[in-house]
Amino acid sequence: xACFLVGAAEAAAVTVAARAxxxxxxxxxxxxxxxxxxxxxxxxxxxxxxxxxxxxxxxxGGALLLCFEHLWHGEVVPWFPFLTAAENPADMAEMLHEMxxxxxxxxxxxxxxxxxxxxxxxxxxxxxxxxxxx
Amino acid sequence: xxxxxxxxxxxxxxxxxxxRRDDTLHLGALCFLLWGAALMWLGDAIxxxxxxxxxxxxxxxxxxxxxxxxxxxxxxxxxxxWLVIVLVKDSRGRVRAALLKK
Numbered sequence: 216x217a218c219f220l221v222g223a224a225e226a227a228a229v230t231v232a233a234r235a236x237x238x239x240x241x242x243x244x245x246x247x248x249x250x251x252x253x254x255x256x257x258x259x260x261x262x263x264x265x266x267x268x269x270x271x272x273x274x275x276g277g278a279l280l281l282c283f284e285h286l287w288h289g290e291v292v293p294w295f296p297f298l299t300a301a302e303n304p305a306d307m308a309e310m311l312h313e314m315x316x317x318x319x320x321x322x323x324x325x326x327x328x329x330x331x332x333x334x335x336x337x338x339x340x341x342x343x344x345x346x347x348x349x
Numbered sequence: 350x351x352x353x354x355x356x357x358x359x360x361x362x363x364x365x366x367x368x369r370r371d372d373t374l375h376l377g378a379l380c381f382l383l384w385g386a387a388l389m390w391l392g393d394a395i396x397x398x399x400x401x402x403x404x405x406x407x408x409x410x411x412x413x414x415x416x417x418x419x420x421x422x423x424x425x426x427x428x429x430x431w432l433v434i435v436l437v438k439d440s441r442g443r444v445r446a447a448l449l450k451k
Contacts, residue, residue, distance in 0.1 A: 222389060272378070277385030279430070280423050284351070287419055321392035328388055 216290050216300045216310040219281035221318030222325065226274035233267035240264055261340055270329040277325060350413055352390040354420030358427065359383035373440040379431040386423065 240262050285291040290299055300310035362383055366376035398405045
């Protein structure tokens with residue numbers, strides 16, 4: 216019904232957080248080195264802002280394609296109130312229930328897979344940093 | 350079927366991203382689009398299985414056809430979005446060159 220909205224809301228929050236973190240990292244780098252994107256980019260090739268951008272892209276991508284699916288099934292319409300379930304209270308309650316169950320599960324799955332991806336990326340980077348010393 | 354088609358698309362895009370030497374085609378964007386949707390549909394499939402049980406895996410021919418059509422349409426939309434990203438980022442400078450050509 217509108218389960219993709221949970222993912223879209225998380226995507227919006229993560230995008231804002233990633234941008235704020237990126238600005239903070241840039242100002243931190245500038246304070247340390249006098250010029251942004253220099254020494255610390257080599258020291259930390261995978262800053263948290265970049266990791267969060269991966270999550271935001273996964274969530275935005277999923278939300279966009281699921282929005283299309285809902286449009287296909289007639290659950291999303293291009294006119295107000297945009298969600299057909301929002302037209303009467305019974306459907307609205309069902310929609311909110313679906314968002315709280317299916318929508319939250321979708322967001323949790325995407326976030327869990329992203330966390331695994333970040334762990335794997337960190338491991339690969341550590342391995343490649345250790346490799347030249349052997 | 351929608352989930353399956355999206356997963357096949359995501360795997361193909363990821364393999365293409367892994368094997369290419371440069372990133373001028375921004376295949377990462379296509380990977381994120383398709384994997385994001387595939388993971389979300391996985392959540393949907395889990396709830397579908399919990400509700401319907403084994404019947405979830407035996408859809409009618411009409412349902413399969415509609416889902417396949419939807420899956421292919423989703424793939425087409427993802428490819429169009431990706432193409433727009435490639436053209437807007439214009440890493441090879443082809444769009445810029447075409448615009449500046451007299």
